[in-house]
Amino acid sequence: MNENKAGLKISNIINTGQGYRFFLINDKKNKVNELFFSKSLVYSVSFIALFVVMGLGAFTFSTLTDTQYDLKVNNLKNQNKELVRVMEDMKVRLEDAEVKLTTLVERDEALRVYADLPSVDDDVRAGGHGGTVNDFSEDYGALMPLTDLNVNSLEGNLASLGREITLQLNSYEQIYSKLTQDVNRLRRTPSIQPVNRGYLTSSFGVRADPWTRKPRMHDGQDFGVLTGTPVYATADGVVKARNGKTGYGNTVILDHGYGIKTIYAHLSRYVVKPGDNVKRGDLIAYSGSTGRSTGPHLHYEVRVNNVPVNPRHYFLTDKIEL
Numbered sequence: 417m418n419e420n421k422a423g424l425k426i427s428n429i430i431n432t433g434q435g436y437r438f439f440l441i442n443d444k445k446n447k448v449n450e451l452f453f454s455k456s457l458v459y460s461v462s463f464i465a466l467f468v469v470m471g472l473g474a475f476t477f478s479t480l481t482d483t484q485y486d487l488k489v490n491n492l493k494n495q496n497k498e499l500v501r502v503m504e505d506m507k508v509r510l511e512d513a514e515v516k517l518t519t520l521v522e523r524d525e526a527l528r529v530y531a532d533l534p535s536v537d538d539d540v541r542a543g544g545h546g547g548t549v550n551d552f553s554e555d556y557g558a559l560m561p562l563t564d565l566n567v568n569s570l571e572g573n574l575a576s577l578g579r580e581i582t583l584q585l586n587s588y589e590q591i592y593s594k595l596t597q598d599v600n601r602l603r604r605t606p607s608i609q610p611v612n613r614g615y616l617t618s619s620f621g622v623r624a625d626p627w628t629r630k631p632r633m634h635d636g637q638d639f640g641v642l643t644g645t646p647v648y649a650t651a652d653g654v655v656k657a658r659n660g661k662t663g664y665g666n667t668v669i670l671d672h673g674y675g676i677k678t679i680y681a682h683l684s685r686y687v688v689k690p691g692d693n694v695k696r697g698d699l700i701a702y703s704g705s706t707g708r709s710t711g712p713h714l715h716y717e718v719r720v721n722n723v724p725v726n727p728r729h730y731f732l733t734d735k736i737e738l
Contacts (some may be wrong), residue, residue: 426667444686446476457601469513471678483591490595490633510574510577513577514573514577517577517580517581517584520584521584522731524536524584524587524588524733526730526732527588527591527732528587528591528607528731529729529730530607530732531598531602532594532597532598532601532605532674533590533591533594536583536587569628601673601674603651603652603695603696604651604652604653604672604673605651605672605673605676606650606651606672606676606678606718606727606730607650607651607675607685607696607730608648608650608696608697608731608732609650609731610639610647610648610650610678610680610714610716611639611641611645611646611647611699611703611714612646612648613641613645614639614640614641614642614645614713614714615640616638616639616640617620617638617639617640617713618634618637618638619637619728620634620635620637620724620725620726620727620728621633621634621726629687635717635724636679636681636715636717636718636724636727637715637717637728638713638716638725639703639713639714639716640711640712640713641703641712641713642703642712643684643702643703643705643712644684644703645650645702645703645714646700646702646703647668647680647683647699647700647714648696648697648698648699648700648702649670649678649694649695649697649698649700649717650678650716650730651670651672651678651696652693652694652695652696653670653672653673653678653693654670654671654692654693654694655668655669655670655671655688655691655692656669656671656677656690657669657690658686658689658690660706660707662707663707664679664681664682664707664708664715665681665682665683665704665705665706665707665708665709666681666682666684666685666701666704666706667679667680667681667682667683667684667707667709668683668686668700670700675721676718676719677718677722678717678719679715679717679719680700680701680714680715680716680719681707681715681716681717682704682706682713682714682715683701683702683703683704683706683714684701684702684703684704684705685701685702685704686700686701686707687699687700687701687702688700688701718730
């Protein structure tokens with residue numbers, strides 16, 4: 417029998433088959449109360465109590481799980497901030513690499529002319545590609561911090577850069593192979609500018625004639641230099657001719673073989689004579705303003721099989737100011 421502080425005592429519980437009967441005895445008041453609980457009531461209360469306990473447990477577990485999930489998400493967000501910082505740095509480096517690759521492509525074109533190789537087709541350089549790119553922004557947008565960084569664009573640019581580098585490496589290997597097989601021809605292929613100071617004042621192509629102001633083809637390049645500026649051979653060759661009886665004024669023509677000739681016009685005086693052998697960089701004359709000229713300058717031409725071509729394609733430098 418159990419007794420509490422108020423003097424209440426509970427007698428033994430009796431199972432009657434229909435339920436449970438027990439007596440509540442109050443010694444202080446000399447009272448006896450009989451209580452009866454049916455089995456169905458006991459079962460119902462027990463079930464409810466069990467349900468409540470399970471519900472509280474589930475709620476507690478759910479709360480803990482949500483908290484852990486939030487902590488994990490916040491941790492991922494912090495990691496992604498660092499990842500974005502790294503990717504933004506990669507983007508800057510990628511853009512710098514693309515600029516440098518553009519310079520390499522330009523030099524590659526000059527080298528291919530120098531090696532007598534055809535230019536790489538623009539469609540080949542474009543290098544179309546297939547496949548799909550994952551849209552990370554749709555799947556993980558909530559985890560990504562605010563940034564203008566486009567992951568898909570970065571991935572595409574990186575893949576494109578990889579293809580271009582591979583193409584450029586293959587091109588340089590082809591050029592190297594060709595160059596090592598034809599050293600003599602290379603020595604006789606124009607590759608430097610004929611003066612080492614001054615400015616490019618007129619390019620190859622159609623321009624307004626300085627005398628008639630009508631459109632006319634300009635077969636070479638004009639370098640604005642003072643009278644008496646040294647003029648150099650742009651490749652190994654033989655002095656084919658020199659004369660001063662045309663609109664070109666005093667002129668030196670070098671024959672480099674392989675169908676290539678270079679012309680140096682409006683000279684003030686000669687250093688070489690017909691039949692002389694010259695090397696690339698040798699002094700051959702001095703600039704002037706002889707012939708059909710509006711002022712001191714050097715007119716320079718490159719001809720292949722007697723057809724004028726743009727001398728710019730034979731310069732292995734992007735420097736215009738000399």
